[in-house]
Amino acid sequence: xxxxxxxxxxxxxxxxxxxxxxxxWLAVITIAYNLLEGAVSVFFGMEDETLALFGFGMDSxxxxxxxxxxxHMVMRISSNIAxxxxxxxxxxxxxxxxxxxxxxxxxxxxxxxTGGAFYLLAAGLVATAALALIGGHAPITTFWGxxxxxxxxxxxxxxxxxxxxxxxxxxxxxxLADAQCTRVCFYLSIVLLASGLGYEFTxxxxxxxxGAAVIxxxxxxxxxxxxxxxxxxxxxxxxxxxxxxxx
Numbered sequence: 664x665x666x667x668x669x670x671x672x673x674x675x676x677x678x679x680x681x682x683x684x685x686x687x688w689l690a691v692i693t694i695a696y697n698l699l700e701g702a703v704s705v706f707f708g709m710e711d712e713t714l715a716l717f718g719f720g721m722d723s724x725x726x727x728x729x730x731x732x733x734x735h736m737v738m739r740i741s742s743n744i745a746x747x748x749x750x751x752x753x754x755x756x757x758x759x760x761x762x763x764x765x766x767x768x769x770x771x772x773x774x775x776x777t778g779g780a781f782y783l784l785a786a787g788l789v790a791t792a793a794l795a796l797i798g799g800h801a802p803i804t805t806f807w808g809x810x811x812x813x814x815x816x817x818x819x820x821x822x823x824x825x826x827x828x829x830x831x832x833x834x835x836x837x838x839l840a841d842a843q844c845t846r847v848c849f850y851l852s853i854v855l856l857a858s859g860l861g862y863e864f865t866x867x868x869x870x871x872x873x874g875a876a877v878i879x880x881x882x883x884x885x886x887x888x889x890x891x892x893x894x895x896x897x898x899x900x901x902x903x904x905x906x907x908x909x910x
Contacts, residue, residue: 679833683741686829686838689822690734693845696818697723697730700811707807714795715858715874716808718788719851722882725780726848729889732773733841739767740835774893781886788879792872801868805859812856819849840892844885851881 704720707713794800822845830838858874861867 680741682829682833683737686737686826686833686835687734687741689826689829690730690737690841693822693841694727694730694734696822697726700815701727703807704811707811711803711805711807712800713802713805713808713859713871714788714791714800715855715871715878716805716811718784718791718875718878718882719808719811719855721784722781722851722878722885723848725777725784725882725885726844728773728780729777729844732770732777733837735773736767736770736837771893774889778886778889778893781882781889785879785883785886788875788882792875792879795872795875796869799868800872801866802862802871805862805871808855808859809863812852812859815852816849816856819845819852823849847881847885851878854878854881 701720701723704716704723706720708715708717708720823842826838826842826845830836830842854874854877858870858877861870861874
């Protein structure tokens with residue numbers, strides 16, 4: 664084999680390993696942020712009796728489980744590239760790639776737990792929102808919900824852009840799927856912001872309950888997708904070029 668081909672292959676492998684390290688760091692940041700966001704949201708959601716903010720915080724905690732599965736997958740594929748068991752060309756982690764993009768036992772278990780938790784969260788939020796509407800419950804304030812949502816919108820937008828950039832560079836459907844999951848969090852932040860501002864301007868408690876119900880719908884969809892991924896089903900992860908990070 665010519666020397667330049669060997670050098671090119673080595674450089675390509677090093678480049679992919681660097682990209683997977685970046686993907687791993689993005690997963691770690693996502694997990695850490697969701698833990699912090701979840702703690703803050705649940706605390707103020709209970710303090711201010713804000714259903715939407717509480718549900719948003721619980722969703723963040725569930726996302727941590729999913730993030731752990733993504734981090735494990737990225738580290739597994741990166742390790743395979745380092746050992747030479749995965750080609751340094753495109754396709755490692757792309758959902759095919761010799762099976763390296765398919766979930767292993769740890770990832771499949773994490774996805775199933777995530778799916779079940781999302782279903783429970785969705786059911787709980789629907790029941791709580793219904794009771795709040797019937798009882799005429801209103802939050803004390805949604806100020807902290809607005810603050811959390813604004814911080815989350817900026818953070819999720821940045822994470823999406825970096826994840827899409829890395830996922831496209833690696834040709835990895837799995838990392839692009841993680842970016843899509845983060846995009847859902849971005850949309851949830853917008854829902855939280857809308858419900859928070861809606862209550863502040865109208866004083867109607869039903870706006871907060873409606874926000875919690877919408878979050879429940881997103882949670883149900885995320886749960887369904889988690890079980891699908893656990894079965895190895897693919898998804899059109901890059902189908903929203905007009906969304907954040909999709910340009």
